[in-house]
Amino acid sequence: MNTPEAQRHALPDHANEPDDRALDIDQVGIVGLSYPISVWDRARKLQHTVAKIGLTVGLPQRFKGTHMSRFVEILNEHRGELSLGTVPLILAEVQRRLNADDAFIDVAFPYFMERHAPVSGATSLMEYLCAFHAALRGPALEFTLKVTVPVKTLCPCSKAVSQYGAHNQRGLITVEARFDGMLWIEDIVEAVESCASSPLYALLKREDEKYVTEKAYENPRFVEDLVRNVVIALRDREGVRWLRVSAENIESIHNHSAYAQITWPSASPPPPSPIARRRELPLGEWIRLQRVERGVSQRELAEAIGLSASALCRVERGERPLHADAASRLAQAWGLDEARVLLRAGVVPPALLRRVAEDPEGFFAWAQTGGET
Numbered sequence: 001m002n003t004p005e006a007q008r009h010a011l012p013d014h015a016n017e018p019d020d021r022a023l024d025i026d027q028v029g030i031v032g033l034s035y036p037i038s039v040w041d042r043a044r045k046l047q048h049t050v051a052k053i054g055l056t057v058g059l060p061q062r063f064k065g066t067h068m069s070r071f072v073e074i075l076n077e078h079r080g081e082l083s084l085g086t087v088p089l090i091l092a093e094v095q096r097r098l099n100a101d102d103a104f105i106d107v108a109f110p111y112f113m114e115r116h117a118p119v120s121g122a123t124s125l126m127e128y129l130c131a132f133h134a135a136l137r138g139p140a141l142e143f144t145l146k147v148t149v150p151v152k153t154l155c156p157c158s159k160a161v162s163q164y165g166a167h168n169q170r171g172l173i174t175v176e177a178r179f180d181g182m183l184w185i186e187d188i189v190e191a192v193e194s195c196a197s198s199p200l201y202a203l204l205k206r207e208d209e210k211y212v213t214e215k216a217y218e219n220p221r222f223v224e225d226l227v228r229n230v231v232i233a234l235r236d237r238e239g240v241r242w243l244r245v246s247a248e249n250i251e252s253i254h255n256h257s258a259y260a261q262i263t264w265p266s267a268s269p270p271p272p273s274p275i276a277r278r279r280e281l282p283l284g285e286w287i288r289l290q291r292v293e294r295g296v297s298q299r300e301l302a303e304a305i306g307l308s309a310s311a312l313c314r315v316e317r318g319e320r321p322l323h324a325d326a327a328s329r330l331a332q333a334w335g336l337d338e339a340r341v342l343l344r345a346g347v348v349p350p351a352l353l354r355r356v357a358e359d360p361e362g363f364f365a366w367a368q369t370g371g372e373t
Contacts, residue, residue: 029056124203151196
């Protein structure tokens with residue numbers, strides 16, 4: 001039949017042709033695509049912004065090319081859903097649709113925070129340039145969040161040698177972080193600003209200008225001070241396991257910038273194991289990833305476990321819990337161990353509770369070691 005589908009299959013597919021040059025391609029795909037995304041906002045839950053996106057895969061040497069249109073198709077299917085929480089699901093779908101072992105996404109976007117001037121309280125919006133990079137190699141995910149925070153810095157040396165005044169400048173502090181759990185963009189901004197001579201504001205009245213100027217004078221900082229103090233401010237936060245902090249002071253009396261960078265710990269930690277990463281996923285993300293891998297629609301799964309499609313959607317978004325009865329039906333529908341699914345849902349099975357009650361001290365000692373035997 002001369003249908004559009006038949007015509008499409010009749011056209012040559014050069015991307016699937018073999019290649020004899022024996023060279024793997026690290027990444028191939030699309031970059032520079034402007035796209036609306038949703039970013040988690042600590043104050044308002046979600047913030048809508050526009051990002052520049054790169055979406056790529058690793059291409060084995062046996063293939064001539066990849067199918068570029070599928071990257072955009074996948075993004076379109078997740079329109080309005082591209083957020084920090086859905087990245088693992090999108091990359092898993094890229095792997096599946098493009099038959100790739102490795103998938104990568106780079107997203108750069110402006111993020112806005114409402115700020116209040118320190119004395120007058122005048123309200124304005126400050127822009128912070130943010131990005132994240134994620135790589136899904138097989139089932140193992142590595143995610144890096146990047147935030148650039150503009151600050152005010154004042155030179156300690158200038159203050160020490162000058163009879164009055166001291167030169168100051170705008171500084172740009174960039175933090176790249178890898179972490180388990182959740183680290184808000186706001187957490188990074190606040191930690192950085194606490195280490196600078198003074199925060200920056202989009203709107204200041206005269207009384208605010210006086211305050212900021214005097215605050216900076218009382219808190220001089222070298223670039224070396226900035227990077228060290230920011231690492232100290234962030235490294236002990238729960239879940240933080242890797243940091244790279246750089247500071248650039250755009251000098252006001254020199255024809256150059258001052259720069260410093262620290263990577264902590266000094267050697268990059270090994271990526272988490274595939275099993276560990278799967279366990280780290282929040283329940284909703286884990287359900288959706290499992291559902292996508294099984295080719296099950298949200299409506300089909302909702303019917304199988306006795307929920308409405310809208311209720312399951314809220315579970316996958318992390319907006320509501322999955323109750324014990326629905327978790328049990330989920331385990332039965334997918335042939336999974338019921339106790340493990342209940343634990344993912346935050347429900348302790350009665351049999352496990354009895355085991356803990358039999359030896360509470362032993363369980364407590366085991367839990368304190370992180371579950372190591």
